[in-house]
Amino acid sequence: MSRKIAFGIAAVLALLATCGAPPPRDPARPEPPPQAHHAQVTAHPDDDLLFMNPDLAEGLRSGRPTTGIYLTAGEAAVPDQAGYSAARQEGTRAAYAQMVRKPNEWLRGTMPVGHGRLAEVDTLRADPDVRLVFLNLPEDANPQQGRHALSRLRHDPALTVTTTVPAGAAVPHPQLFDRRAVVESITALLDAFQPTVVRLQDDQPDRRYQSNWVGAHNHPDHVAGAALAKEALAAHRPRAFSPMVLTYRDYNVADTPSALSDEDKGTTREAFAAYAVHDVLAKGGIYRSWSDNSAYRWPRGGRWAARSEDGVVRAFSVRAHGLARWTRTPQGVWNGPELMPLPEPLRPHVTLLGEGREQPVLVAQSEDGARILVLRQERSGIWPRRWEVVDAPGAADPVQNGLPATTVDSDGRIVLAVKNAAGGVSIRRELSPASQRWQPWSDLGGTDVQDGVSIVPGGGGVVHVFATTREQVLHWEVPRTGDARAEAVPIGPARPAGAPVTERARDGLIRLLVRTDRGGELVERTLTPQGWRDGPVTSPGTGGIGDPVAAGPGPHGVAELVRVARDGAGNVHVADRAGAGWVDVGGSVTDHPAAIVEPNGDITLVGLGFDGGLVVNTGAQGPGGLRFAGWRPGVVAPPVSAAGTD
Incomplete structure (x- = not known):
């Protein structure tokens, strides 16, 4: 790339940051x-x-534009903070060049982030869609600023801190930041770069x-930085549609136990060696x-889309500014996304209870873990704005409550199960x-239970609850009334390294799937x-992060479950019977897709593309098993604003 083009890009970014967020979108254009x-x-x-x-x-290797934004200089408490922070940033440049497999040559410049402040922006010379942004706020261990600077900024709006200046930095002078300036700077960067997927720490x-x-219970900078980034996301004004947010566990x-494959490791x-x-x-x-x-803190799971009794398929995705909803008519036409308002910030995992129901029900959870939120579609087809609030299990720190698992028992009642704050x-x-x-x-007991209950x-009103610890899989048979029966499920010599995935197959038997610490090997029990x-x-x-998805049977076609998993590149793989080899169905999606069983036994995979849009891929039953047609956009038309009906 020529230096002239590089400076042109920098000028555009500077203009975006200087002018602030874009104006509201005109729906007529x-x-x-x-x-x-x-x-x-x-x-x-x-x-x-x-x-x-x-x-x-x-x-990066797939060519998707990527921007890394680093809040602190990472200078620690070493004597030469300028030299050490510069070395860490050089290591980051080297690692990104290694991951994208391009020469480690960068164009280093600056861009305004509001109120006269600047951030360093480094652009990979061989691939200008790869950028690194450094704000250089003081790191937690920096004694010159007083320990825990970023954490104190988060909680004290009156506090100001001075940035660290790495040796040779593009911003050669220290700058003052308070809490508001940090949030505004992150917001300015999001407004300038317009990401469709934002990755955060825990x-x-x-x-x-x-x-x-x-x-x-984590590096304090990780916790404070992620919280401040969430605040910036709420203030961010996307030009097209609200971005997806993926949160990753840290230390x-x-x-x-790890479920990563040797290739993913x-x-x-x-990458880390290059750094x-x-x-x-x-x-x-x-x-x-x-x-x-590696693990997502709050994975979406595979039940965010479902087909209801009226033949309509609905899909939901929690976004930075609301709840995205798509609908597919009984004639197969997708519409959306519509951005539904939320009563409060939510964790990204939602469950749609739709199979066999005249009116579907959506179950979500407040971001602080204290409330489970239920939204029931009305008979008119309207999704009301008012959510039903169900208190989560009581806890001194409800944040420690896990994601809710949801089903409907044979009596037609909704049943909720969660990992509680005590670890049961x-x-x-x-x-x-x-x-x-x-x-x-009702407390079923258990200890050391990991996030992700099934x-x-x-x-006869019985429900089966499954959970994993770091050593075993637990199963409770919970009757309509009376005490639950608990047992450990033998899965062989491996340890579970993910949440249990369960479904009832066409033969009426319950299948349990769980990833293990043997390279992510999938163990299945019946x-x-x-x-x-x-x-x-x-x-x-298959590799990658996250648990598999199991598709239950429709009225015709598959007698077995269809197992769906995603590898380290986001590519989706399908197996149509226990122990069968994985078939790569092509394409790649963020997190895990949902699987819809059609009335004729076909399987439609519903995923979210890296541009934030809905993508679908239908597999038809044939003599050799399922044959998938390939991923395509679910909706070709541009997104529309919030509305209440399907």
């Missing part, structure tokens, strides 16, 4: 579909390399782990415990169908009326 663009907001150079891979590397770490980080991945190790050459403190085996594991499992049912009145929470209905069928069935892992 539809915007073109947004270009896929990833942005990571992290506290330190190397955080994205360790905790957001293999997603980060594979996105601001709600599991307090059972990393007790060495007193009070934070505590070292405390849990190699991807992260290679570590420049960081004299990046030594020791602890880094391998982070590079060899709690369950709650409606008093009667659609009554909006609930029984009290629930599936049985006969629960019969006589107990667990002898011997687990295993399938090789």
Whole structure:
């Protein structure tokens, strides 16, 4: 790229940042579909390399524009803070060049981020769609600013801090920032770059782990930086549609089994090795415990889309500014997205109860974990604005409550199950169908339960609840009344390294799928009326982050479950029977797709593309099994604004 073009890009970015966010979109002049663009907001150079891979590397290698935004200079408490922070930033440049497989040559400049402040922006010479942005706020351990500067900024609007100036920095002078300036600067960057996918660190770490980080259970900069980035996202004004947000666990991945494949581990190790050459403190085996594991803090799961009794398919996605909704008519035409308002910020996991129901029900959770929110579609087809609030299990720190698993029992009542703040499992049912009145929470027990509980209905009002610890899979058979029966499910020599995935197959038997620490190998068990069928069935892992999806049977066609998984590059793989080899159906999506079983037995995969739009891929039943037609946009028309009906 010529220097003239580079300066042209810089000028455009500067104009965007100087002029502020774009004006509201005129609905009479539809915007073109947004270009896929990833942005990571992290506290330190190397955080994205360790905790957001293999997603980060594979996105870069696929050619998607990517911007890394680093809040602190990462200078620590070393004597030569200017030299050490400069070395860490050089390591970040080297790692990005390694991941995108281009020469480590960068154009270094600045852009305004509001009120006379500047950020350094480095652009990869061989690929100008790869950028790194450094704000150089003081790192947690910096004694010259007083320890915990970013954490104190988060909680004290009156506090000001001075940036660190790395040796040779494009912004050669220190700058003053207060809390408002930090949020405004991140917002200005989001407004300028218009990402469609934003990756964040974990601001709600599991307090059972990393007790060495007193009070934070994570690096304090990770927690504070992610919280400030969320505030900036709320203020961000996208020109097209609200971005998706993916949150990644940080240090505590070292405390849990890893489901990454050897290939995915190699991807992260290679990127970090390119960085570590420049960081004299990046030594020791602890880094391998982070590079060899990766996990989403709040995965979407596979039940965010469903087909209801009226033949309409609905899909929902929590976004930075609301709840995106798509609908497919009984004639197969997709519409949307419509951005529905939210009563409060939500965690990204939503469950749509639609199969066999005349009126679907949407179940979500407040971001602070204290409330489960239920939205029931009215008979008129309208989704009301008012959500029903169901208190989550009581806890001194409700943030530690896990994501709700939801089903409908054979009596027609909604049943909720969550990992509670104590590390066990709690369950709650409606008093009667659609009554909006609930029984009290019942504690099923359990210890060391990991996030991601699964629930599936049985006969006679029974529900089956599954959870994983770091050592085993737990199963409770919960009757309509009376005590639950608990057991450990034998899965062989491996340890579970993900949430349990359960579904009822066409033969009426419950299938359990769980990833393990043997390279993500998938173990499957079948629960019969006589107990667990002898011997687990295993399938090789597909790689990547996140758990598989199981598609239950329709009225015709598949007798078995269809298993869907996503590899480290986001490519989707399908297996139509236990132990079968994975078939790559082409294309790639963010997080995990949902699977819809059509009335004729076909399977429609519903995913979210990296541009934030809905994509679909239908597999037809044939003599050789399912044959998929390939991914295509679900909706060709531009997005529209919020509305209430399908």
